[in-house]
Amino acid sequence: MKIKQITAPLIIIAIIAFGCKSEGEPDITLKYNDNISLTWEETIAAYQELDRFYPEARLTEVGLTDIGKPLHLFMISADRDFDPESIREKGKCIVLVNNGIHPGEPEGIDASIEFAMNLLNDRDGKGKILKNTVIAIIPVYNIGGALDRSPYYRMNQHGPVDKGRRRNAKNMDLNRDFAKQDTRNAVSFARLFTTLNPDLFLDTHTTNGSDHQYVITLIPTLHSKMESNMGEFFKEKMLPELYRRMDQESGYPMIPYVMTMNRGDIRSGITGYNDAPFYSTGYTSLFNCFSFMTENLVYAPFPDRVRSVIAFLEHMTSFASENCEEIRSLKDEADRKIAEQEEFVLSWKLDPTYSENIEFRGYEYIQKESPLTGHRTGTYDHNQPWVDTIPYFTRYLPVDRVTRPGAYIIPQAWEEIGLKFLDNNITVHRLTEDMELDVEAYYIDNAESSARTTQGHHLNTNVKVRKETITMNYYRGDLVVIPNQAGNRYIVEMLEPHAPASWFAWNFFDSVLESHDFYSVWGFESHFMDLLDQDPQLRELFEARKESDPEFAADPVAQLGYLYQVAPVHEIEKWNRLYPVTRVIKTENLKIEKVEAE
Numbered sequence: 001m002k003i004k005q006i007t008a009p010l011i012i013i014a015i016i017a018f019g020c021k022s023e024g025e026p027d028i029t030l031k032y033n034d035n036i037s038l039t040w041e042e043t044i045a046a047y048q049e050l051d052r053f054y055p056e057a058r059l060t061e062v063g064l065t066d067i068g069k070p071l072h073l074f075m076i077s078a079d080r081d082f083d084p085e086s087i088r089e090k091g092k093c094i095v096l097v098n099n100g101i102h103p104g105e106p107e108g109i110d111a112s113i114e115f116a117m118n119l120l121n122d123r124d125g126k127g128k129i130l131k132n133t134v135i136a137i138i139p140v141y142n143i144g145g146a147l148d149r150s151p152y153y154r155m156n157q158h159g160p161v162d163k164g165r166r167r168n169a170k171n172m173d174l175n176r177d178f179a180k181q182d183t184r185n186a187v188s189f190a191r192l193f194t195t196l197n198p199d200l201f202l203d204t205h206t207t208n209g210s211d212h213q214y215v216i217t218l219i220p221t222l223h224s225k226m227e228s229n230m231g232e233f234f235k236e237k238m239l240p241e242l243y244r245r246m247d248q249e250s251g252y253p254m255i256p257y258v259m260t261m262n263r264g265d266i267r268s269g270i271t272g273y274n275d276a277p278f279y280s281t282g283y284t285s286l287f288n289c290f291s292f293m294t295e296n297l298v299y300a301p302f303p304d305r306v307r308s309v310i311a312f313l314e315h316m317t318s319f320a321s322e323n324c325e326e327i328r329s330l331k332d333e334a335d336r337k338i339a340e341q342e343e344f345v346l347s348w349k350l351d352p353t354y355s356e357n358i359e360f361r362g363y364e365y366i367q368k369e370s371p372l373t374g375h376r377t378g379t380y381d382h383n384q385p386w387v388d389t390i391p392y393f394t395r396y397l398p399v400d401r402v403t404r405p406g407a408y409i410i411p412q413a414w415e416e417i418g419l420k421f422l423d424n425n426i427t428v429h430r431l432t433e434d435m436e437l438d439v440e441a442y443y444i445d446n447a448e449s450s451a452r453t454t455q456g457h458h459l460n461t462n463v464k465v466r467k468e469t470i471t472m473n474y475y476r477g478d479l480v481v482i483p484n485q486a487g488n489r490y491i492v493e494m495l496e497p498h499a500p501a502s503w504f505a506w507n508f509f510d511s512v513l514e515s516h517d518f519y520s521v522w523g524f525e526s527h528f529m530d531l532l533d534q535d536p537q538l539r540e541l542f543e544a545r546k547e548s549d550p551e552f553a554a555d556p557v558a559q560l561g562y563l564y565q566v567a568p569v570h571e572i573e574k575w576n577r578l579y580p581v582t583r584v585i586k587t588e589n590l591k592i593e594k595v596e597a598e
């Protein structure tokens, strides 16, 4: 008791002293008006200064990256509570911003610092959103790429002078690594993201995909893929309001990212972007988080690009704050519903019959002679601006559905893959004893491996599976993942082999595609003579085939192959192209214990 009486005033004094540190202004100089983006070191120093200056700000290290430097997370929390669970218990919203995933696209790096400064010193009352909203910023995600700067990267981009490299230290494009998580960056992100469990997420980028009159474009995750109430709110309320505010209140009108319906022809309409789970927003939206990427136009001047991102950050967070209660209840409800959801969609296709009209300000696309090569080439003519109404296609339809099993079993031979779930805050169990179980198993009937590597993988596409119920032996220590969790969509997307961004698609299970057993001609022939003697039905089948097919009758290799296929060799066949992760239907008798994350 005595100790408490003494220490309590000391803590208060310490907080007061801490609070007193904010005399004057923090010593931070942004250079984007001079066409310069801060280096990684300057960026971290700026956040350290904000952390030192404001008790409401905190910079922490949240894991490693491939280059060996720590990933940082900067948070602003008005009541100085930086514990995500406790923040959520208070009913506050959490907004996470990711910058510098492609360090040559650095608007968000500089914009986030100014945005944070404005909030912390309450410039023009901007700090009022902090009442119910906590801001989290990843200063630079691809640190390896940011440390390697050159004026020659992204050469057709209108500034800044020096730009970082797109790929990271492992030569990975980090915006393709969110699902499979081959990089330390992605593992650190998954841990921080699923711990923070934010309501809104923004990833900042720059695009050269087209030319038009806008400085900033937006890729919202597809509303069709979201839990229905969240999707409805996103499409009908949040997005229209963000476009409206950017248009009317920021000086930087914003349009959806330009993916044309017919290649290059903007007037034919633009479509929503199907952000698969290997993209940032594709991943974050699997966890019921309203997710966007801003894509600034490369041809717009860098200072304008940075200012447009500052404007978007302000409008996005103001909207979150004004609608915090509704956003929180939609997310909490979606977390509950997804945990109980029976059916999941694995792939989607654009609905070309449904569109909305939007106003678009473009430039005429013309063919003209190139002064460099003398050849005719396509270009956007800035002397011919146009304003028109164009269709915007945003609805995607389900193509492929699966129902959730009672549990997935991942044999421990593959445990380094299955344990990736722990980094994503997914609960994983192990069998506590050996068990024989009836399971639904997938056979991989077709998988086409890409000739060129993507992210160091020969991606499996056009995956066709056949589902069969079989009896299998499992052993103590095999992993069990029960899809009754808010992260169910991530579980299903990773484990169903025909999901487009699944771990199977990324070759993590390719050894099962190799033939495991076959026959030797000599031994097999005499063995089969015995089998035919014992099995008159098989002999009849074989003779009939020879009679009906002269080509077959003349081909000994085809005959042996045929017998191998139709003979009762089920025990061997059971393993042929069997995908090792199986689906347990009845889970009542499973003996399991929870795997504790390290």
Ligand SMILES: [Zn+2]
Pocket: 102, 105, 175, 204, 205, 206
């Ligand atoms: Zn990018």
